[in-house]
Each structure stands twice: as C-alpha cells, then as structure tokens.
Amino acid sequence: MSINWFPGHMAKARREIEENLKKIDVVIEILDARIPVSSHNPMLDDVTKDKPKVVVLNKKDMADERETKAWISQLQKEGKHPVAINGRDSQIIRKIEPLAIEATREMFEKMERKGINRRAIRALILGIPNVGKSTVINNIAKKKIAKTGNTPGVTKRQQWIKAGTRMELLDTPGILWPKFEDEETGKKLSLTGAITDRVVSLDEVAIYGMNFLLEHDKDTFNKFYNVNADIDDDIVEIYEAIGKSRGLKAGGNEINYEAVTNRIIYDIRNGKIGRYTFDRTVD
Numbered sequence: 001m002s003i004n005w006f007p008g009h010m011a012k013a014r015r016e017i018e019e020n021l022k023k024i025d026v027v028i029e030i031l032d033a034r035i036p037v038s039s040h041n042p043m044l045d046d047v048t049k050d051k052p053k054v055v056v057l058n059k060k061d062m063a064d065e066r067e068t069k070a071w072i073s074q075l076q077k078e079g080k081h082p083v084a085i086n087g088r089d090s091q092i093i094r095k096i097e098p099l100a101i102e103a104t105r106e107m108f109e110k111m112e113r114k115g116i117n118r119r120a121i122r123a124l125i126l127g128i129p130n131v132g133k134s135t136v137i138n139n140i141a142k143k144k145i146a147k148t149g150n151t152p153g154v155t156k157r158q159q160w161i162k163a164g165t166r167m168e169l170l171d172t173p174g175i176l177w178p179k180f181e182d183e184e185t186g187k188k189l190s191l192t193g194a195i196t197d198r199v200v201s202l203d204e205v206a207i208y209g210m211n212f213l214l215e216h217d218k219d220t221f222n223k224f225y226n227v228n229a230d231i232d233d234d235i236v237e238i239y240e241a242i243g244k245s246r247g248l249k250a251g252g253n254e255i256n257y258e259a260v261t262n263r264i265i266y267d268i269r270n271g272k273i274g275r276y277t278f279d280r281t282v283d
C-alpha cells in the first residue's frame, strides 16, 4: 500500500523546497519524537541531497524519555546531528544552533580556504504536517525578524529570522507530505495527528493504539479508563468496558463504538494517558 493523496501538492511542495534549498546551508528537519522513523519522509534525502542536516525530535514532552535518549544516540551513530526539544521551550535555539554550526563546519571551512568570507549560516525548517514547524519558527522568531533579509521578487514574502548568534532562519518552512507504504506507519501518523482522519480507518488506528498501550503500559491504560483489559481480550469487550466507564452511550444502554474510537484516539494523540514512542529503537 502506498498512499499519495495529494499528488499535485507533492510536486508543488517539492519544487518549492528545491527553490529554497538554493538559498540555504543547512536543513533542519523536524520529526515527531514519538515517531522518529514514520515522521521522516525518505523523499527528503532525495530532495535535499547532501545538504548538511540537523534532525530535531520535537514534542519530546510527549514521547517516552528512554526511547528518545536511545533514538538520539542511534542517530548520532548514524552521523546525523540530532537533538530532542519541546518546541514551546523558550531556549530551543541554544540547542539547535550548535548542531547547525557542527553540521556546516566543513562546508564553511572549505569556503574560507577559497577565500570566501564567513557569513551567517542560513537554515530552512522542513517537516511533515503537525510536527511543530510553525511553533519552532515562531518561538525562535519572537521579535527577531531580520528586516534586511527580505528577498525581492517571487519570494518577496519570505524573511530571514535572526536565530542565535550565527544563524538565519527562513521564516517559512518546507512542508513535506507524509508518506507511507505500510498500514502500521499510517496508523502511527494518525495517532500522532500528522495525517487527516479519513486516510486510514479510525477504528484500526484506535485498536492499534490500544494494543500498543496494553502491550507496553497496561496498568496505566487500565487505570486511566478504569477498566481491566488485557492484550488478548476481545476488542468488543474492551470497547464495551471503556464505553461504560466513560459513559459513551448511543441511546439506551448501547455503547457508542464510534465515540469510544474517537475518545481513544483523542486521548493518545493529546498525550492524556502517558508519554509513548511508537517507533521503537529496539523491540
């Protein structure tokens, strides 16, 4: 299964990103820390080629801390420049900038050897929907929009934001389309809010999430919903129990299964139950 539901947008997004890449030195790819693999579009590497990259695992406050640590060291081993952040923290630029400096060091040294003066590192933020691109940009921008950086012409609305001491950031992110070739990835993208609701079956998404929690954090799940469920239990029975404890009735005493599905997805997406990482480093 390969789902490309916006083929037109895809081509347009790619063109825009390619256009922006010419102006920048480093790509800051924002991933969702809960799904560091599933929120990465492999097309990115194809489009950005060998541009230096920083990998940001955002929403770390919603992900499993141990997994985030493991992902960071794995990405480091792969030679990436990773950092985990909460996009809403005020000091994120202090975490991102050193990595951008590190990622571009070689390139700038080469330029200097050729006698080209050092200038600010220009960065572009990229990522699939809902990973926190705007949050990160707005947080870094505050009131620091660099007026001098206005680019005339086609892209006249773009501005450079002064970011940290040595960096400038393009104020508009590149939006990558989420891409998945297996249903599990689709479900993870849905559970974290990266894809629109109609693309995958919500029942399957809810059941996937529920099973994940029953496998990894059963007690918390049961306590949260005030049920006594087990991974091997009949799904309908678990639904009935949740529907009952949450008062999700369809009239009379019937359980409203759709409401149970929506509730489970809402609770997981918004981190109401706990912090979970659905792409696992090990198991």
Ligand SMILES: Nc1nc2c(ncn2[C@@H]2O[C@H](COP(=O)(O)OP(=O)(O)OP(=O)(O)O)[C@@H](O)[C@H]2O)c(=O)[nH]1
Pocket (backbone or CB within 6 Å): 058, 059, 060, 061, 062, 085, 086, 087, 088, 127, 128, 129, 130, 131, 132, 133, 134, 135, 136, 175
């Ligand atoms: N808990 C938490 N929420 C975050 C974090 N970063 C962003 N968010 C929230 O995630 C949602 C999406 O953030 P945006 O910044 O709009 O994401 P985006 O990548 O710009 O999304 P699109 O513009 O749709 O592509 C918002 O509700 C943010 O408040 C974070 O680190 N932790």
Ligand SMILES: [Mg+2]
Pocket (backbone or CB within 6 Å): 133, 134, 135
């Ligand atoms: Mg946005």
